[in-house]
Amino acid sequence: MAHEGTLLFADNEHYGLVDSLPYIDTQLGTTEVAQQVKALIDEEMRHFEARDYLSKLALPEKPFFQSGIWHEEMARVEEGRPLTGINTDRYKVEQPVGPSAEDHVAWRKAAENVQMQLEYNRLRLANLEMLERWGSRAWVAHSVLLKGSERVLANEVVALRSSREEINKKRKLDQVTCGNELRKLGRELEQYQQDNQETGRAVQRLDVEVKRLVVAAHERGVDLGSLTAEVGHVTPEMNS
Secondary structure (H helix, E strand, O other): OOOOOOOHHOOOOOOHOOOHHHHHHHHHHHHHHHHHHHHHHHHHHOOOOOOOOOOOOOOOOOOOOHHHHHHHHHHHHHOOOOOOOOEEEOHHHOOOOHHHHHOOOHHHHHHHHHHHHHHHHHHHHHHHHHHEEEEEEEEHHHHHHHHHHHHHHHHHHHHOOOOOOHHHHHHHHHHHHHHHHHHHHHHHHHHHHHHHHHHHHHHHHHHHHHHHHHHHHHHHHOOOOOHHHHOOOOOOOHHO
């Protein structure tokens, strides 16, 4: 297989940017967020160009589909011919009747069929005798093997569940830690934004006050000199 050992999603460009924090993203379960997510997905799908994700993977081996029986059956289905049942005529033991009763070839075929049925019955009898003699022991031995396989698989299941639990615990711990850091940064951002807004409003108030004082100074004939240039050239007309 091409790219053996590589997960299929890793072939997607920018797949590393897709992430989620299910242990702390509690808002994802809300109806509003779900609708927003669905709207984004629908919008992306309208502009999405599908590509062949399996082009880099080798075709699986399918020797069964190369058999002659398979091709014959597919040809029958394409032609619409009905399925032929199992022919049980060869298992019937019948003597030739009518004109065949005088045919030596017909009697020889009937005799061969009888011999074949006798061999089948001998084989069945041998199987029954072996089953009666060894069946219980074989079943006990098979049961022991099955129980051993069950224990091995049960131990693998326990190990996999334990490994999964450890991974989930680590993910939860990492995400909770990350969530605390994100919330801390979010609070700091909100505080900075609030401080900036308050600072901006204070600067605006000071700017208005300074302009008012400059206008008042001009009205009283006070020469501010270079101070006017620092705060901006303000005249009484500008304040009118």
